[in-house]
Amino acid sequence: MRPLPAAAAALLLSVAAAYYVYVPLPSSLAEPWKLMVLDAVFRTFLHVGNLAQDLGISHYVHVVNYIVSQVEIKGPRSSETVRVTDTSLAGVQARVFEPKGMDRRLRRAVVYFHGGGWALGSGKMRSFDLLCRRMAEELHAVIVSVDYRLVPEVHFPEQYYDALNASQHFLKPEVLAQYSVDPERVAISGDSAGGNLAAAVAQQMATDNSSSVKFKVQALIYPVLQALDFNTPSYQQNGDTPILYRSLMVLFWLEYLNGDTSFASSLLANNHTALDPGRLDAVETMAKVNWTRLLPPALRKHYKPVAPARGAPRIVDELPALLDARAAPLLAEQAVLRATPPAYIMTCEHDVLRDDGFMYGRRLEEAGVPVTHDHYEDGFHACMVFSVWPAKFSVGTRSLKNYIRWLDRNL
Template sequence: MRSRGVFTLVLFGALTAYLLYSPIPSNIEERWKLMLTDSFFKSLSHLAELCENVGLLDYMRVMMFITFAERVIPVSDDRVKVTDENFDGIEVIVYQPYQQEPSGELRRAIIYLHGGGWCLGSSRMGPYDLLARHMVTELNAVIVSVEYRLAPAYHFPVQFEDVYRVMKYFLHSDVLKGYHINPERIAVSGDSAGGNLAAAVTQQLQKDPTQHVQLKAQALIYPVLQALDLNTPSYQQNKHMPILPRTLMVRFWSEYFTSDKSFLRAMMDNTHNNPESAALLKFVNWSSYLPDAYRQTYNYSAPPVLNEKAPVDSLSLPRLLADPRASPLLVPDATLRSLPKAYVLTCEYDVLRDDGLMYVTRLRNAGVDVTHAHYPGGFHGALMFITWPTDFEIGHRMMENYVTWLKQNL
């Protein structure tokens, strides 16, 4: 009996050590807090895999617990007026200064797009609610937080189309007048998958001949920008990093496009490209677009091209992989030249680091005014860790620096 108790204790200790241990570099701040936070994410991910393998629930449905756990009810207070609205059939939350402007001064506006790999997340999560309120008070701005539909129930391009419809609706002159918005002081912003959508809609708006009001700025927070090469140096270096390991990011990409598990396996092996997408690999050639310091010892080799017998949907996936609405990094230089000024935040310990770095390089080469904020001790999702119990100092610094840039450039 005693030996059984000792065995149980040892097993529990081993499991705890496994869940807590992460290969976290020493220069990441508050390492133990990150280890504890990541142990929850890892436990939930293992539970999600188990539920999917035994046929109870699919992986992303279990992972949605993160969204539910962080959910709040955004309500007005003495400084911020909060309303639930519907913009062309899409649910949004509008945050605006509570007091009216007696001088008649027009306000800034930011359309904010939440992260979560197009599968998770909500503008009703506590960190997004806190960020929106902070922007309202610091910038005297109207914030439109978009509840776009999620995968796997809705695949690309639904998420993009939801956001684009909101943008087109909001940028109509009558709507801007109703919210007292200066049409020359509007930005779009988002983190992670939201950064992807922000970059994509910015490009699309610039090409739309019917769009008269254009954005002044785009602010992209550790954005995901390309699906063609999932083995860049940052994907290799940070494949086991907390919060967003490579396996989870690849799952997000796969679910964004399709529920076909064969495509997930191909993406995991980085063998998902086809002749149509391979022709665009020149735009994600990190040997050309990454500064030397970030290439480290990694040697570039182009991802292999999918053969005709690969078990994926050959009719739709080639088109989706090559679609710049999914991978904004794939557009030619001519498209980049007309884009508004940009703020791009990247973190050293993030699989998406190189996506952001390559976009910074390409935007600058095209003559776009870019502010690049790189955090050498940063990790993916840090900006959202600003509420108890996942309250990180680096998250607050990111928020303050980001809002300061908006104050100076919008």
């Protein structure tokens, strides 16, 4: 058999690569081909991780984080405008960004939690490092990027406690004084899973009378806020849209709550929401994620609720954290929401978590909390951290600019 000519082999490889990279995307999504390439890279990392786990070599999370760390993890390098140091807050690792040239004047501050499904990423990654540097420069604020522990070493509620303990430690008067921070001007913020932690900590701190210092505002960037309905309109619409697929979000939840991954198919079908009708709190709980009331008609569109009459309610018994507001802040009581600070919420049209943010914003408003909501019709999950070369998206640049502008005006 004659060897395949080099040109033909190159053509076949090109076709195979194009087939792997190509994903059908809505025309309204920002820079679709660039997103396809980014998604292909991320999927490759996941495939390598899953292969290593199937072969018994290592947990897929360890593999993905190792690959990313070889390119993305950066040391605490200071610049002419920002002093960067790695430290520990109540035993929790954190990176602190301090603007230079502020004399002894009191400064604003932001406590920030990175995203990554409670499993991936780090505040030391290039993308988050650059984000916090820019915030420190433009806001002339101290930015505290918290490196909470990750799956699989720990599961809920450990990530929550890391976030809470670090926040409480930073808000101590003596620590704020150390960094010359005005105790009346501290924000809490985070993206995706970090937005989940920020919302949960904001609720706890707002109702904790033992703390003399409170967060002034909360800024939640495409936050994940509930795990009772994986068939909201945004989950149905964007289930196969990069870079956060519906099936991946379910896996992240199961890993976070230390649940059996065999539950995934039941969660995708909403079988876990078939709560025991004898439970007094079942109706009240589901009302908090009732998107037919909490979402505007423009988002509900033609989608129908997926609510099985019979399912697998035992999942809730085995994973009680599904109903825990510390894991799912959307389930908080109205009195708790009422105590939380003014909120900024960012959502993206092409994101499975879009409706989580919309429903939370609606519940906060009903509780009397001022809410500013920025929604990006051409946005996708995690777009805000993709605002620098080589993964620079126009919607990332716009969303980051508006996020910082809101903080500047409200903090």
